[in-house]
Amino acid sequence: MPVCDLVLPCRDEAPALAALLPLVPEEFAVIVVDNGSSDDTAEVARRLGARVLREPVPGYGAAVHAGLLAATHDHVAFMDGDGSFDPAELLPLLEDVRSGRFDMAVGRRRPVERGVWPWHARAGNAVILAWLRRRIGIEVHDIAPIRVSGRAELLSLGVEDRRFGYPVELLQKVALAGWRVSERDVTYHPRAEGTRSKVSGSVRGTVRAARDFWKVLER
Numbered sequence: 001m002p003v004c005d006l007v008l009p010c011r012d013e014a015p016a017l018a019a020l021l022p023l024v025p026e027e028f029a030v031i032v033v034d035n036g037s038s039d040d041t042a043e044v045a046r047r048l049g050a051r052v053l054r055e056p057v058p059g060y061g062a063a064v065h066a067g068l069l070a071a072t073h074d075h076v077a078f079m080d081g082d083g084s085f086d087p088a089e090l091l092p093l094l095e096d097v098r099s100g101r102f103d104m105a106v107g108r109r110r111p112v113e114r115g116v117w118p119w120h121a122r123a124g125n126a127v128i129l130a131w132l133r134r135r136i137g138i139e140v141h142d143i144a145p146i147r148v149s150g151r152a153e154l155l156s157l158g159v160e161d162r163r164f165g166y167p168v169e170l171l172q173k174v175a176l177a178g179w180r181v182s183e184r185d186v187t188y189h190p191r192a193e194g195t196r197s198k199v200s201g202s203v204r205g206t207v208r209a210a211r212d213f214w215k216v217l218e219r
Contacts, residue, residue, distance in 0.1 A: 004073050007068065010033060010081040013041050014037070019192060020192070025090070030045075030051065031050065059163040065162065074151060079145075102181060103149060103180045106146070116188055125143060144167050
């Protein structure tokens with residue numbers, strides 16, 4: 001029986017979802033947030049038992065927030081729906097939070113092979129995290145690509161960014177609120193064939209995301 005919602009923000013991820021959704025552990029109730037797909041993302045998700053929401057406002061933060069509002073369990077998890085993560089690796093993160101030891105648990109990407117995490121995306125991530133550690137002292141090494149927390153507690157933070165800056169603002173507010181955060185290594189696989197990252201899939205995408213990150217840092 002599910003004890004946690006799993007929000008998957010998606011845009012044109014039908015090929016990934018077909019392989020990913022059957023692997024989700026029974027502890028999670030899946031919410032797929034379709035953020036403007038032109039393929040059959042929504043149809044694939046419904047066929048495989050996921051709850052589907054449509055979020056017309058473009059942006060990672062918009063999709064994540066829509067899923068958070070729709071969640072009904074006390075705990076909520078977030079993960080990309082592109083097939084790059086193994087949903088079973090959410091279970092230790094969920095246990096960290098449900099046990100009461102931590103307020104949020106996040107994953108730190110460990111690529112399974114060269115080229116999975118392009119140099120431009122890795123470099124941008126490192127710069128942002130170095131800034132955050134120096135500015136607010138948060139001791140994490142990735143921008144929370146997968147994470148678990150309490151639903152009500154996350155809503156209370158009031159994260160406002162609706163674009164790619166969402167995870168950076170989240171980490172800032174988590175640190176300022178004094179949350180206890182655990183970080184665990186998670187394997188980072190190649191995206192599902194037939195899909196493309198909106199961020200790391202190109203230098204242009206990485207630059208666009210970095211611009212959103214810096215807007216948050218400058219507030």
